[in-house]
Amino acid sequence: MAPGAGLPAALARSFFGRDPREVAPDLLGKLLVRSDGDGPPRAGRIVEVEAYCGGADPGSHAYRGMTARNRTMFGPAGGLYVYFTYGMHWCANVVCGDEGEGVAVLLRALAPVAGVEAMFAARPRARRETDLCSGPAKLCQSFGLDGTFDGADLVAADRGVWVGDDGTAPPDEPFQTTRIGLSAGADHPWRWCVPGDPHVSGPARRRGTAAST
DNA sequence: ACCGGGATGTTCT
DNA sequence: GAACATCCCGGTG
Numbered sequence: 001m002a003p004g005a006g007l008p009a010a011l012a013r014s015f016f017g018r019d020p021r022e023v024a025p026d027l028l029g030k031l032l033v034r035s036d037g038d039g040p041p042r043a044g045r046i047v048e049v050e051a052y053c054g055g056a057d058p059g060s061h062a063y064r065g066m067t068a069r070n071r072t073m074f075g076p077a078g079g080l081y082v083y084f085t086y087g088m089h090w091c092a093n094v095v096c097g098d099e100g101e102g103v104a105v106l107l108r109a110l111a112p113v114a115g116v117e118a119m120f121a122a123r124p125r126a127r128r129e130t131d132l133c134s135g136p137a138k139l140c141q142s143f144g145l146d147g148t149f150d151g152a153d154l155v156a157a158d159r160g161v162w163v164g165d166d167g168t169a170p171p172d173e174p175f176q177t178t179r180i181g182l183s184a185g186a187d188h189p190w191r192w193c194v195p196g197d198p199h200v201s202g203p204a205r206r207r208g209t210a211a212s213t
Numbered sequence: 214a215c216c217g218g219g220a221t222g223t224t225c226t
Numbered sequence: 227g228a229a230c231a232t233c234c235c236g237g238t239g
Contacts, residue, residue: 068224069225085230085231086221088220088233089221089233091232108231135233137233180232182231214238219233219235223229224229226227
């Protein structure tokens with residue numbers, strides 16, 4: 001991993017004022033990085049994302065307006081919105097758009113790139129590398145992301161977390177489907193994957209591999 | 214490989 | 227009291 005890395009300025013700008021449906025596919029191929037100064041940094045390449053479109057999107061936490069839980073979504077772009085769900089799991093989003101809009105991109109799956117040992121240590125149940133970050137709650141567990149990271153600033157990397165760019169371009173033709181696990185707003189095709197990547201979360205991977213092989 | 218159900222507790226109605 | 231942007235395990239084919 002590049003020493004002294006932080007969120008590249010151009011990448012940071014790409015979050016501000018921009019629709020999550022544009023930001024989401026552009027995030028494919030970028031790196032999520034966490035450096036806690038206490039061991040080797042962890043990094044993973046983003047291979048699956050979903051866009052959540054604020055007050056106009058019944059599938060979004062922001063649909064019914066701001067609450068104590070989702071206030072980070074309504075903050076400035078470049079924030080990390082981390083929420084708790086199903087009594088057990090954390091999920092992480094990159095806030096984009098304009099302040100007050102409540103739009104964000106959910107990180108659903110990563111291909112581990114660095115710090116794999118730390119990820120296995122954080123997920124004792126994982127047997128294979130594809131078990132580490134193939135789901136929104138799995139990747140948070142592998143990276144040690146929980147509620148203390150909600151509201152972290154990805155631009156300043158104030159909590160040691162940022163999004164990096166190593167020059168890998170997003171796929172020319174990302175695999176696009178409807179979002180997973182929703183009861184409302186499930187009809188919108190606002191989920192994007194790297195076609196055929198084995199780290200994409202379960203049901204999606206099946207469709208992805210079928211389409212690419 | 215695929216499917217079904219239980220875990221677990223915060224958040225919002 | 228119901229829903230929940232999920233995951234894991236044990237069943238069956």
